[in-house]
Amino acid sequence: xxxxxxxxxxxxxxxxxxxxxxxxxxxxxxxxxxxxxxxxxxxxxxxxxxxxxxxxxxxxxxxxxxxxxxxxxxxxxxxxxxxxxxxxxxxxxxxxxxxxxxxxxxxxxxxxxxxxxxxxxxxxxxx
Numbered sequence: 311x312x313x314x315x316x317x318x319x320x321x322x323x324x325x326x327x328x329x330x331x332x333x334x335x336x337x338x339x340x341x342x343x344x345x346x347x348x349x350x351x352x353x354x355x356x357x358x359x360x361x362x363x364x365x366x367x368x369x370x371x372x373x374x375x376x377x378x379x380x381x382x383x384x385x386x387x388x389x390x391x392x393x394x395x396x397x398x399x400x401x402x403x404x405x406x407x408x409x410x411x412x413x414x415x416x417x418x419x420x421x422x423x424x425x426x427x428x429x430x431x432x433x434x435x436x437x
Contacts, residue, residue, distance in 0.1 A: 321422065321423075321426035322369065322370070322380075322423050322426045322427060323370050325380075325419045325420070325422040325423035325426060326366045326367070326369040326370035326380070326419075326423050327366070327370045328415075328419050329362060329363075329365075329366035329369075329370075329383060329416060329419045329420060329423070330363050330366045330367050330370060332362065332363075332366075332412055332415045332416050332419065333358075333359045333360070333361070333362035333363025333364075333366060333416075334359065334363050335359070335412065336355050336358060336359030336362065336363075336390070336408070336412045337355065337356055337359030337360055337363065338359075339355055339359075339408045339412070340352040340355050340356065340405075343404040343405070343408055344404060345402065345404045345405045345408075348399060348402065348405060350397045350398065350399055351393075351394070351397065351399045351402070351405035351408075351409070352405075354390075354393050354397060354409075355405070355408065355409075358386055358389070358390055358393075361386060362383055362386055362387070362390075362416055365379045365380075365382055365383050365386075366379075366383060366419075369423065377423075377424055377427040377428070380420045380423035380424045380427065381420070381424060383416060383419075383420040383423075384416070384417055384420035384421060384424065386416065387412075387413050387414070387415075387416030387417035387419075387420055388413065388417060389413075390409050390412055390413035390416060391409060391410060391413025391414060391417065392413075393409050393413075394406045394409050394410070
């Protein structure tokens with residue numbers, strides 16, 4: 311049982327750690343990709359990048375049973391993916407592709423984190 315717990319903790323750490331990187335990328339992407347002059351996609355990326363990175367960092371830091379944080383990031387990843395159409399910047403290539411790619415990455419990594427927690431048999435309570 312300890313080996314299973316360790317393996318799932320490692321999976322949660324990896325998935326959440328990679329989500330931190332995705333969140334940090336989203337945070338800096340308006341300047342790297344050159345759309346910092348567009349208010350809507352820039353603020354969307356900055357705010358969501360911070361929130362995704364912070365939640366994933368907390369989870370990666372050992373709150374393995376706080377699966378609710380991964381669920382929140384999964385929902386935020388869906389928002390990132392659909393935000394170009396909701397916020398009206400789907401006609402601009404850089405923020406569109408940034409949102410699509412990062413949204414998919416965050417959804418996949420968050421789902422992996424949730425799955426690893428459920429394989430371990432954890433609950434939504436804090437560790």
